Amino acid sequence: MVKDQVRAIGIDDAPFKFSEEDVLVVGSVVRAPNYLEGVLSTRVQIDGTDATENIIEMVDRSKFKDQAKIIFIDGAAFGGFNLIDLEKVNKRTKIPVISVSREKPDFDEIEKAIKHHFEEWEEKYKLVKKGEIFEVETEYKPIYIQKEGIELEEVERLIDLFTQLGRLPEPIRISHIIASGIVKGESKGKA
Structure with a gap:
């Protein structure tokens, strides 16, 4: 069981245009x-393959790494289809990882999109399907998560602990606000 004063890193990408080369990623x-105790940042390629490595490097170089007990990630990809390998992030940082989504993934639609945009689509789709999807109840509506290095009961407790209003844990919501504010000049939209 973790203490209530636990620290988390919440990670989200900024709004972007597919015509851009890369996108800002913020960790709160x-x-x-x-x-809020600190802010981290990195960049990842739009539709690239560097999100996993860049997240690991961002966390590893942080003075907060040894204090963080959980990493919350908004969704399974940044910058379009720059997919995040949760297992690799967990193993390399030695911090449990939870990917959080408002909507249940529609794997048929995801497969169509990946096939349409990438010649070498099989590896990307395999990464999308890696890890079981769990529905977690919140005060409002359920969220959908994938997890690595942590039991579901502890995931539910941490989501409850870090969620103040709405459905998303505060570390993700804060990263979204910071990232969109930097890119757009003012924060907009939901995390």
Whole structure:
């Protein structure tokens, strides 16, 4: 069981245009339930393959790494289809990882999109399908998660601990606000 003063890193990408080369990714270091202690950043290629490595490097170089007990990631990819290998992030950082989505993934639609955009689509689709999807109840509506290095019961507890309003944990929401504010000049939209 983790303490209530646990620190999390919430990671989200900024709004982007597919005509751009890369996208800003922000990590917010938050002490439960919502105290912002630090901000991390990196960039990843649009539709690239560097999201996993760049997230690992961002976390590893941070002074907060040894304090973070969980990494929350908004979705399974940044910058379009730059997919994140949760297992690799967990193994290399030695921090449990939870990917959070508002909507249940539609794997048929995802497969169509990947096939349409990439000649070498099989590896990307295999990564999308890696890991079981769990539905987690929140005060409002359920969210859908994938997890690595942590039990479902602890995931539910941490989501409850870090979620103040709405459905998403504060570390993700804060990263979304920061990233969109930097790119757009003012934060817009939902995380």
